[in-house]
Amino acid sequence: MSDPVSPPQKPLAACIRGVTRSFGDGGTKLLVLKGVDLDVRCGDITMLVGPSGCGKTTLISIIAGTLAADDGQLEVFGNDLRKMSKAAITRFRAHTIGFIFQQFNLIPTLNCIENASVPLLIQGCSTRLAEKKARALLEQVGLGEHAKKRPSQLSGGQQQRVAIARALVHDPRLIICDEPTAALDAKNGLLVMEIFEQVARSPERAVLIVTHDNRIFSHANRIASLDDGKVTDVHDADGSSPLPDHIANLAHG
Amino acid sequence: MLRLALKMLFGDTGKYLMLIAGLVFATFLMAQQAAVFCGLMSWTTATLKNVPAPIWVVEKQVEQVNETNPLLDTDVARVRSVDSIAWASPIYSGIQRVRLANGNFKIIQLIGIDATTLAGAPPKLQPGQGRLEDLRLPHAVIIDDLGRKRLASDKGRPVELGDVFELNDQEARVVGIADAMMSFTGGPYVWTTYERALQYTPAQRKMLSAVIAAPRPGVSVEQAVADIERQTGLRAFTNQGFGSSDKDFNTTTVWWYIRNTGIPISFGITVVVGFIVGMAISCQTFYSFVMENMKHLGALKAMGTSNWTLCTMLTTQAFTVGFVGYGIGMLLTGLFARAALENKQPPFYMPISVPFAVLGVILFICSLSALIGIWRVSRLEPAMVFRG
Numbered sequence: 001m002s003d004p005v006s007p008p009q010k011p012l013a014a015c016i017r018g019v020t021r022s023f024g025d026g027g028t029k030l031l032v033l034k035g036v037d038l039d040v041r042c043g044d045i046t047m048l049v050g051p052s053g054c055g056k057t058t059l060i061s062i063i064a065g066t067l068a069a070d071d072g073q074l075e076v077f078g079n080d081l082r083k084m085s086k087a088a089i090t091r092f093r094a095h096t097i098g099f100i101f102q103q104f105n106l107i108p109t110l111n112c113i114e115n116a117s118v119p120l121l122i123q124g125c126s127t128r129l130a131e132k133k134a135r136a137l138l139e140q141v142g143l144g145e146h147a148k149k150r151p152s153q154l155s156g157g158q159q160q161r162v163a164i165a166r167a168l169v170h171d172p173r174l175i176i177c178d179e180p181t182a183a184l185d186a187k188n189g190l191l192v193m194e195i196f197e198q199v200a201r202s203p204e205r206a207v208l209i210v211t212h213d214n215r216i217f218s219h220a221n222r223i224a225s226l227d228d229g230k231v232t233d234v235h236d237a238d239g240s241s242p243l244p245d246h247i248a249n250l251a252h253g
Numbered sequence: 254m255l256r257l258a259l260k261m262l263f264g265d266t267g268k269y270l271m272l273i274a275g276l277v278f279a280t281f282l283m284a285q286q287a288a289v290f291c292g293l294m295s296w297t298t299a300t301l302k303n304v305p306a307p308i309w310v311v312e313k314q315v316e317q318v319n320e321t322n323p324l325l326d327t328d329v330a331r332v333r334s335v336d337s338i339a340w341a342s343p344i345y346s347g348i349q350r351v352r353l354a355n356g357n358f359k360i361i362q363l364i365g366i367d368a369t370t371l372a373g374a375p376p377k378l379q380p381g382q383g384r385l386e387d388l389r390l391p392h393a394v395i396i397d398d399l400g401r402k403r404l405a406s407d408k409g410r411p412v413e414l415g416d417v418f419e420l421n422d423q424e425a426r427v428v429g430i431a432d433a434m435m436s437f438t439g440g441p442y443v444w445t446t447y448e449r450a451l452q453y454t455p456a457q458r459k460m461l462s463a464v465i466a467a468p469r470p471g472v473s474v475e476q477a478v479a480d481i482e483r484q485t486g487l488r489a490f491t492n493q494g495f496g497s498s499d500k501d502f503n504t505t506t507v508w509w510y511i512r513n514t515g516i517p518i519s520f521g522i523t524v525v526v527g528f529i530v531g532m533a534i535s536c537q538t539f540y541s542f543v544m545e546n547m548k549h550l551g552a553l554k555a556m557g558t559s560n561w562t563l564c565t566m567l568t569t570q571a572f573t574v575g576f577v578g579y580g581i582g583m584l585l586t587g588l589f590a591r592a593a594l595e596n597k598q599p600p601f602y603m604p605i606s607v608p609f610a611v612l613g614v615i616l617f618i619c620s621l622s623a624l625i626g627i628w629r630v631s632r633l634e635p636a637m638v639f640r641g
């Protein structure tokens with residue numbers, strides 16, 4: 001039941017209810033997610049915080065479709081990932097999800113344009129068109145003049161901007177980032193986050209970021225806290241209320 | 254994506270060159286050794302090419318042309334008396350020592366042919382290098398091109414027409430120079446008449462090595478061979494080239510060497526070594542190439558690349574190095590062939606099946622490399638990209 005007084009709800013990108021996941025079996029079985037409930041909305045930048053080892057990476061892997069949940073309900077843009085075949089999930093990832101990794105994961109033997117065009121090539125797009133779009137995105141992230149360079153010739157911040165271009169080149173509806181600023185120094189981390197917000201934020205797109213980095217919280221609409229395998233709190237960061245202590249006090253990096 | 258696969262391959266210059274090097278090595282070693290082996294085998298039949306005749310008749314036990322048992326002199330007449338035969342002539346063939354003017358000794362392959370018909374004379378004299386009929390002159394011999402160098406008493410000056418050397422204390426005067434195929438023993442061919450060959454040879458009771466013959470017009474060689482064997486009890490062979498039939502002297506000669514010498518084994522071992530080393534280098538290198546790219550392949554998988562696409566990428570990479578390595582390897586083999594043919598040493602003969610067989614082996618190695626990579630990549634969990 002929606003509350004008639006509240007502003008119109010933003011469309012739901014991912015709806016997670018009671019998701020569990022464990023690793024190993026028998027005596028060494030480790031229950032990491034113990035029934036997670038979370039909504040990720042389009043138009044938002046949602047950040048996921050929590051102590052190390054609490055299962056953040058596990059959770060976003062499940063939402064991204066790179067890891068299967070043991071139990072619970074999981075819908076991403078109305079697709080029930082738990083009922084889809086492996087091949088269908090692979091196709092789903094190629095079309096719906098943009099990835100940004102902590103270690104950038106650019107291919108060292110390809111130049112920036114080629115790296116940024118990879119998601120379109122995966123979809124089967126022609127090289128010419130893919131590279132045209134990749135170039136446009138590299139310009140948006142301010143790397144137009146470095147387009148022909150290889151990742152090793154760029155700074156960490158520049159490499160992460162290439163990764164941003166790559167995550168956006170196929171116009172995905174959900175972008176998933178695991179610690180995107182953890183490998184960067186403070187100044188570069190903020191710069192990357194600013195550029196990222198500029199190019200990625202859109203009413204049709206949801207962004208989900210795992211981070212320890214409290215300096216970038218100002219870019220979030222919502223901050224979800226994960227602890228002991230459950231989402232313990234979702235804070236609407238619209239500026240009306242201060243950050244709760246347990247989030248504000250998170251050590252960064 | 255295949256373009257990307259190739260860029261990833263070429264981008265890793267060290268591994269790329271290593272892979273190519275392994276396959277070049279394997280290709281060259283296998284093709285070159287196989288060709289030298291075939292060349293050596295074709296040398297064993299040189300006498301059959303240099304003494305051209307459609308039919309060779311030999312003693313009953315003989316299986317190969319370089320080791321004949323003597324026939325009786327009367328056997329020539331017995332072969333002649335076979336109805337389906339147009340002509341038959343005696344042949345002496347044996348290894349002899351030549352004494353050069355400077356006192357050195359050299360090994361030669363001495364061929365004695367019928368003086369009247371000159372049947373069995375070299376197929377081709379070099380232009381301007383004498384006349385076949387001069388073989389009937391006293392002390393006349395014809396030598397081959399190799400003999401010009403080998404039998405020169407002065408290294409700087411090859412043998413000319415009119416030069417003289419000694420065979421078993423008797424004079425031999427060069428009246429012609431022929432183009433001939435190199436013999437298995439490596440010595441030059443020297444033709445003379447049958448009677449003179451007997452004089453040049455330390456006396457033995459029976460000297461007739463073989464009878465060469467030709468069928469009457471209208472009679473097939475096979476028929477004539479069968480008739481000779483039936484009517485004389487001798488052994489007769491056709492001379493149409495290796496593999497033409499079981500009753501071909503080239504075929505039986507080559508098979509004799511394959512069965513009775515260690516030559517195929519020693520060449521076979523080198524070919525196998527080329528195969529194993531090439532396979533070890535390229536499978537190992539390709540595997541470490543795949544392992545090194547695991548992180549990136551994992552990222553590609555997470556980003557939605559299907560297993561199938563990853564497989565075609567790995568296959569493209571493996572087969573690209575395969576074809577490049579094979580190409581360079583065959584190029585090297587070609588250069589080796591040119592040098593070998595120019596030098597007339599070592600023997601080199603590449604039947605058309607050799608490059609195809611080597612290509613097959615190289616593609617096998619590449620498939621194996623690709624399979625190892627595919628096996629690793631298909632077990633790769635896309636979730637691992639989020640972990641360091």
Ligand SMILES: Nc1ncnc2c1ncn2[C@@H]1O[C@H](COP(=O)(O)OP(=O)(O)OP(=O)(O)O)[C@@H](O)[C@H]1O
Pocket residue numbers: 023024030032050051052053054055056057058059
């Ligand atoms: N493939 C796996 N096999 C076994 N255990 C795993 C596996 N993946 C994760 N784990 C365990 O699950 C727990 C949660 O891991 P996860 O990576 O999700 O934590 P995290 O919140 O992302 O931590 P961090 O902040 O350090 O990245 C950890 O204890 C980890 O050891």
Ligand SMILES: [Mg+2]
Pocket residue numbers: 056057058178
């Ligand atoms: Mg993590």
